[in-house]
Amino acid sequence: MNPKYLVFLLAASLQICSIAALTNSDDLTKLKALMDIWENLPPSWEGTDPCGDQWDGIKCINSRVTSITLSSMGLKGQMSGDITNLPELQILDLSYNKDLRGPLPASIGNLKKLKYLILVGCSFSGPIPNSVGSLQQLVYLSLNSNAFTGPIPPSIGNLSELYWLDLADNKLDGNIPVSTDTTPGLDMLVKTKHFHLGKNQLSGEIPSKLFSSDMTLIHVLFDSNKLTGSIPSTLALVQTLEVIRFDRNSLIGPVPSNLNVLTNVSELFLSNNGLTGPLPNLTGMSFLNYLDISNNSFDASDFPRWISTLQSLTTLMMEGTQLQGQIPPSFFSLANLQTVVLSNNRLNGTLDIGTINSDQLQLIDLQTNSISDYTPKPGQKQVDIILVNNPVCQETGVIASYCTVSRPNSSYVTLPNNCVPIPCRSNQISSPNCNCAYAYTGLLVFRAPSFSDLGNITIYISLQRSLMDSFRSNQLPVDSVSLSNPRKDLSEYLDLNLQVFPFDRDYFNQTIISQIGFVLSNQTFKPPKFFGPYYFIGDVYHYFAGEATRSNNSSNTGIIIGAVAGGSALLLLLVLAGLYAYRQKKRAERATEWNNPFAHWDSTKSSGAGFPQLKGARFFSFEELKKYTNNFSEANDIGSGGYGKVYRGVLPNGQLIAIKRAQQESLQGALEFKTEIELLSRVHHKNVVSLLGFCFERGEQMLIYEFVPNGSLNESLSGKSGIRLDWVRRLKIALGAARGLAYLHELANPPIIHRDIKTTNILLDERLNAKVADFGLSKPMSDTEKGHITTQVKGTMGYLDPEYYMTQQLTEKSDVYSFGVVMLELLTARKPIERGKYIVREVRMAMDRTKDLYNLHELLDPSIGLQTTLKGLDKFVDLAMECVKESGADRPIMGDVVKEIENILQLAGLNPNAESASTSASYEEAGKGSPRHPYSKDAFDYSGAFPPSKLEPQ
Template sequence: MGSRVLVFLLILYVHVFDTISQTDPNDFAVLKSLMDIWENLPPNWKGFDPCGSNWDGIGCTKSRVTSITLANVDLKGQLSSDIPSLTELGMLDLSYNKRLTGSIPRSFGDLKKLTNLILVGCGLTGPIPDTIGSLQRLIYLSLNSNSFSGPIPASIGNLSNLYWLDLADNKLDGTIPVSHGTTPGLDNLVNTKHFHFGQNELSGTIPPNLFSSNMTLIHVLFESNQLTGSLPSTLGLVQTLEAVRFDRNQLSGPVPSNINNLTNVNELFLSNNRLTGLVPNLTGMILLQYLDMSNNSFDASDAPSWFSTLQSLTTLMMDSTQLRGHVPVDLFSLSNLQTVVLRNNRLNGTLDIGTSYSNQLQLINLQNNLIDAFTERVGGYNADSMTIILVSNPVCEESGEAKSYCMLSKLNSSYSTPPNNCIPIQCSSDQISSPTCQCAYPYTGTLFFRAPSFSDLGNTTNYVALQNSMVDSFQSHQLPVDSVSLSNPRKNNYLELSLDIFPSGQNYFNRSGISQVANMLSNQTLKPPSWFGPYFFIGEQYNKFSEAATGSNNSSSIGIIIGATVGGCVLLLLLLLAGVYAFRQKKRAQRATEKNNPFAHWDPDKGSGSIPQLKGARNFSFEELKKCTQNFSEANEIGSGGYGKVYRGTLPSGQLIAIKRAQQESMQGALEFKTEIELLSRVHHKNVVSLVGFCYGRGEEMLIYEYVPNGSLKDCLSGKSGIRLDWTRRLKVTLGAARGLAYLHELADPPIIHRDIKSNNILLDERLNAKVSDFGLSKPMGDNEKGQVTHITTQVKGTMGYLDPEYYMTQQLTEKSDVYSFGVLMLELITARRPIERGKYIVREVRMAMDKTKDLYNLHEIVDPVIVLGVLKGFEKFMDIAMRCLEESGVDRPTMGEVVKEIENIMQIAGLNPNVESATTSASYEEVSKGSFLHPYNSEAFEYSGAIEPSKIEPQ
C-alpha cells in the first residue's frame, strides 16, 4: 500500500512540476552558464524557470528562449560560446555594455534562427568571424562603436535577408569585399537598405561591381576611411539612394556625371578628398537638401548657376573648391536655404543677397575670397538672425568703417528642451527636473545623426518634432517613459545631441525599463523625423536602479502569484501525504540518511560523527580560507565553471593553494563530496593533483588543492594560456596524463575509475608536467564474489564528446571507459579541436579521413597547424594507440599501463627520454599572443551537442 501511495505522489509531483516549469532544460542550462561568466546580471535571475518567472531581458515563446535583450545594464564579461546552444534565439541585444569585452565566438554562426544581432557600443575587439555569414535569417546586424579589427568578412554577402548593416566606428581595415567566382561579397546584398561603414580604416579602391541597378540601398556611408581611386560610375545606378557619404577619404579623379541620376538623394557628402575635374552638375538631384563637396581639387570654374535650381537645398558647403566669378543672387532666394559656406575660393564682384532671400537663412560665409562690395539694401538684413562673414575680402580690407560682416562671429546654436507649461522645481541630490517638472534620475546618452538634411543647429522646431516623436514612440510601446529632454547640439563629423530620458510613475528606471528603452534605440525601432537621417545612440551607464523595483510588472506578477499559490497548495498537500508515509518509514529513512550523508552528525569543530577518512589532508575552517584569499577577492579568482569558482590562496607557510568553491546550485551531495576527498587524500603521484584539504560547513563545500600554475590543457590548446605546445611537449603531456591515469587504475588502493577524463581536467605545472585532476565523478572499483575487479553498474555521468559509447549504452562502468576518454584526449592533442565542434565528432572525422597508406595517415587537414610544420616523429604510432583506445568494445582497448609503455616507445623514437621532465622553467615556453540512446555520437545527437562547450550529462 505504502509503495502505491509513493508512486502516486511521485507521478502527481512530476505533473505539477511540469505544469509550473515553462523553460526548456537545455535553454535553462545555457542561461545558468551565462550567470557564471557575466557580472551585474538582473537580480531576478533566480530559480529554475526563466520563462515562467519572467527573468529580465529574457523573452520566450512557449518553453524556448527566443530573445536576450540586456542593453545598458553594465554587463561585465565576455560573449559565451554557449549562447549558440539557444537554438531558437531570434534576437540578441547586449548594446551599451562597455565592460562586455573579448571577441565574437565563431560558434555564433550556429544561431540559425537569429534575426537581430545588436552589439552597439560595447568593448568588443578582434576580427568579426566569417561564420557570421551562416546566419541566413539575419535582418539587423549592428556591430558599430566597438573596436573590431581586421577585414569585413566577405561571407556577409551570403545574408540575403539583411536589411541593416552597420559596422561603423571600429578599426576594420582592408578592402571592400565583392564577389568573385564562388566567393561572396557585399554586392550580393541586393535587399539591404543600409551600408554603414564610416569611421574605420578601410583602404583600396571602391570596386565598381559593389553597386548595381538591382540594389535597393538607401544609405551608403563610407566616410572617414582611407579609400583611394575614383568614385565608380556604378554608384549612379542605385536609384533608391537617399544619403551618400564618401567624405574624408583619399578619393581622386572626376565625379561621375551619372551621379546626377540619383533623384532621391537628400544628402551628398564628398568633401575632404582629392577629386578633380569640373564641379559636377547636379540639377537632376531635385530632392537634394545637404551638399558638401568642400576641400577638393576641382578645376577652376565659375560658381554654377544650377545651385539655384535645387529647390530643396538647405545647406551648400563648397569650401576650397576653386570657384570664381560672381555668387548668383538667385541662390539666396531658395526658400529652405539655411547655410552657404563658400570660403577659400576666388569669388569676386559684389555680393547681393537680394530682397527675397530665405527667411531660414542663418549663415553666409565667404571668408577669404575676392568680394569687393556688398549690396546693403534699405532696411538691411537682420544681423541677429543671419550672419554674413566677408572677412579677408577686399570689401573689408578697404572699408574704414567697422561692419558686422567684417568680423568673425560664432553662431549661437544652443538649445535645451524647455519646461512643458510648468515651473521647474529645485531637486535634491543628483536628480534632475524633467520637462514635466518632476525630479528624477534620467537615463542619459548621446544621439549621433550621420547625415541630417539641415544645418540650423538652433532650430527649435526640429528638436520639438524629434522630442515629440521619441515620447510617442516610447509610450506607444508601453515603456515607462514620461518625457525626454534634448540639449547641447553640436556639429563635428555628425550632429550630436545630449539626450535625457525621464522615467514615468517613479523617479528611477529599473533594469528592465533601461534595457527596453536602450533596445528601442539600438535596434532602430525608434524612428526620428526623416530630416534627421540615419542615427545611432551611445548610452551612459545607469546606476540608479532600485532593486525593489526590478521585478516584473503587476499584470505578469498576478499570474505568477496565482500559479505559485495553486502550485504551493498542491505541493503542501503532497508534503503532508509524504510526511505521513515518511513517519511510517521513520527508522528506515533514518538509516538511509546516516548511510548516504556521512556529515549528518559530524561537527567539524569537534570531529564527531562519520568523519571522512583522510590521509595527509586537513580540514580547513571557512575563516582560514577567507583570510588566505583576501575574502575571496576577484583578484584571486583564477577560474570558474558550472560548479563555481576557483581561487588562488596563500597559506601562512607560504604554500600556494587552489581553492575550488562550489556554488549553492551545483553543490554535490555529502556522499559524493566525501568520496572525492577520501579518494584524493589516498592518491599520491606526481601526475595526479594533490589534495591539501577541504572545508565543509556553513553551507560551503570547498576542496583545497596544490596550486598548478599553468592552468588546464584545454586552455593551452585553445591558445587562452599563451603557451604553445610543440610535438615533443605534447608527447610529454600525453605520457604524464597516461601515467597519472594508469596509477589510478593499477596502483591506487582501491583502484579508481576517474569517469571524466578531458582536457579541462589535465593541469600543467610550472614544468609542463601533466596532472590529472577533478575527482567529483570518480568511482572506486568494486570486487565481485571471486575477488576480481569487473564493472560497476551506475548512472551514466561524464562529459559529452569524451563519453565511452559502451558505458553509455550498458551503464556498466569499467576502467576501459577512462581509456576511451583518453583516446579522445589524444586526438584533441593532435588537432587542438574540441571533441564535438559544429556538429562534428572528432573521432568520426579522424576515422573518415584516416588513410594509413599516406603520409601522416592523410590527416594534414585535421592536425593542429601549430605542430604540422615540424617533424612529427612517431606520429603514426601515436595515432595507432589513440585509435586502439577508441575501439567500440572495451575488451579491444589497451590498459592504461599498456598505453604508457607505447607512449614511452614513441618518445624514444622521437629521440626523447621519457623519464626527463619538461621545461626547466615556465619562462622558456614559447608564447603566442538530445539524443538517441543507441549511441551518444550518432548523427541525431548533434542536434543538441554541436559547437557547444561539452557539458556533463546525466540521462534519467
C-alpha cells in the same frame, strides 16, 4: 512557524518549481553559464526558471529562450560561446554595455534562427567571425561603435534577408569585399537598405561591382576611411539612394557625370578628398537638401548656375573648390537656404545678396576670397555674413560686423511644459513635466541631417514628439523626453543629448530600460525624415529600485507557494531595509562631501599641504570623474605617457573634458601636488590650455583640463590629423603659441618657464587657434629666482636649449630656443632630429639670403603652398634663427617674438588680432580622414627628469 516545518515547505516548493519549470533545461544551463562570466546581471536572474520567473531581458516561446535584450545594464565580461548554443534565439541585443569586451566567438554562426544581432556601443574587439555569414535569417546586423579589427567578412554577402548593415566606428581595414566565382560579397545584398561603414580604416578602391540596379539601398555611408580610386559610375544605378557619404577619404578623379540621375538623394557629402575635373553638374536633383563638396581639387570655374535650380537646398558647402568670379544674387533667393560656406576660393567683385526669400538663412561664410565691396541694403534680413580676409575688410579702419568671425547661437534645451521646475535630490533631474526622476540618458547621433540651422526650435520639438510617439506605441511607461546641446562633431554628425523620464514613478526597472534601449538600437524609432540616419549610445542606468515581489505564473502551486512567497517577501523586506539604511548613510556621506569638497584632501600636518587656494579651478570627486568617464572605460582612454593616462569625459552640461590621471609611480607628495594645481589655476589665457579642476582622493592625483578637439600641431604637420596647414595658418598658429608663451613669461603670477615647448605640446582648438599645453615640467620663478634657476635638466631632445643643457641654468630664453625649433618645424614639417640630422643645423647650412626663399626649397614643407607667394617667409626664418642662437643673451624675449610675428602677418596683408578665419574642417586635407585625437597615444608625451644619456629624440 516551526523551523523544521519551514525547511520542509522550502524544500517542497523547490521540488514543485522544478516540476513546473517552464524553461528548457539546456537553455537554462547556458544562461547559468553566462551568469558565471558576466558581472552586474539584473537581480531577477535567480532561481531555476528564467521563462517562468520572468528574468529581466529574457523572453521565451514554448520553454525556449528566443530573446536576450540587456542594453545599458552595465554588464561586464566577455561574449561566451555558451550563448551560441541557444538554438531558438532570435534577438540578441547587448548594446551600450561598454565593459563587454573581447572577441565574438566563432560559433556565433550556430544561431541559425537569429534575426537581430545588435551590439552597439560595447568594447568588443578582434575580427568579425566569418561564420556570421551563416546567420541566414539575419535582418539587423549592428556592430557599430566597438573596436573590431580586420577585414569585412565576405560571407556577409550570404545574408540574403539583411535589411540593416552597420559596421561603422570600428577599426576594420582591407578592401570592400565583392563576390567572385568562388566567394560572396556585399554586392549580393540586394535587399539591404543601409550600408553604414564609415569611421573605419577601409582601403583600396570602391569596386564598381558593388552597386547594381537590383539594389534597394537608401543609405551609403563610407565616410572617414582610407578609400582610394574614383567614385564608380555604377553608383548611379541604385535609383533608391537618399543619402551618400564618401567624404574624408582619398578618392581621386572626376565625379561621375551621371550622378545627377539619383533624383531621390537629399544629402550628398564628397568633401575632403582629392577629386578633380569639373565641378559636378547636379541639375535635376530636386530633393537635394545638403551638398558638401568642399576641399577637393576641382578645375577653376565660375559659380555654377545649376545650384540656383536646387529649390530644396538648405546647406551649400563649397569651401576650397577653386570657385571664381561673382555669386549671382538670384542664388540667395532659394526659399529653404540656411547655410552657405564658400570660403577659401577666388570669388571677387561686389557681393550682392539680392532678395532673401528664406526665413531660415543664418550664415553666409565667404572668408578668404577676393571680394572688394559689400554694402548691406536697408531693411535686409539679418544674416551672419563673414568676409574676413577679403579686400573689403583689409582696408584701414574697417570695423563692420561682417569683418569679424561670428556664428549663430545653436544652444537648445527642452523647456518645461507650462510648469515650474522643482529642486531635485542628488542625481535626479526635473523632467519637462517638472517631476524629479532618475532619467535614462544617452547620445543621439544623426549621421546626415538635411538641415544646418541648429538653432531651429521647431525641428527639436518634432523630434521630441516622434520619440514620445514611438515609446507610447511600444507601450513603454515614459513620461517625457528632453533634448539638449545640439552640436556638430568633426565628421559633420549632429550630436544631441537625450534624457528619458519614467512615468508615475521616479525610476525605471531593468525590463523597461532594456526595452527603451532596444527601440533605439534596432531602429524601431524612426525620427522625422530630415534628421536622416542615426544611432544611439546609451549610458549605463544606475538607478534601478527594488520591485514588488513577482507573481508566480504557476497557479497550481497553491498555499505552499504562497507561504514560501510570504517568507521570501519578509526576507526581501529585511534586505531592503538594510539596503535602505546603507544607502541613506552613503547619501549623508555624499552630502557631507558635497558641502566640503576637500573632505578627502589627503593632507597631513607634517606635509604642510593645507587646502589649495584656487583661482578658477575646482575640486572633482573621484565618483564624479568615474561617472563622467563611464568608470574610466577603455573607450574613453585617449592617451598615455610616462605620467599616466588621459581620459575623455563629459560634464553634465555636455562640456568635454580631458582628465590626466597619474599612475602610482608618478604620484607627487601632497605639498607638490597642491603647489602645481595652485600654479595652474592662476593661468588664464586664450592661448593656454585651461585647468578646470583636480581630484586628490583615494590615493589618486588627477588634473582636469579643457578638451581641445583638433589634436596637436605635431599631428597636423605630420599629416596624421588630416588638417591641411597653409602658410597663413602656420603664421597664425605661431602667433598664438607665442602669445601663450609670452603670457607665461611676462604676465603670469608668478612667471612660468614651460621647459617643454614642442609641437606635441601645442594643441589646436576647433578653429585651429594654438594653445600651449602640458605643464608637467613647468617651473615657476619667484622674485629671488629672476634671471635663472639652477635645476636638473628636463625637456625633449631636439628642442632642448644647449646652453641650459650645458650649464643647468634655466631661464625664459630656454623656452625661446625651443620655440625657435617649433618655428623651423612649422616651415619644414620635419622632426627636430631626423635620421641623425638636426633641423637647426640643416637650415643654418642651407640658408642663403641672396636667393629666392632663402635657398630653402629642399627643406620647406611642400604642403605649405610653395606655388603661392609666401609673404614674410624671409623675416620668419630670420626670427627663428634669432631664437635658436647659442647664447641665451642673444635671443629675443617672447614679447618681442610676438610683435615680430604680428608684423609678418601685417606684411602678408592680414590682421594679427582677427579671430581664426575658419573651422578646422576648412583645413582637412583630402584623403587624410578624420582628425586624430589631441590626447592619442602618439600625441601624449610626458618627458620627465633624466640624465643626459637618457635624452630621447622627438
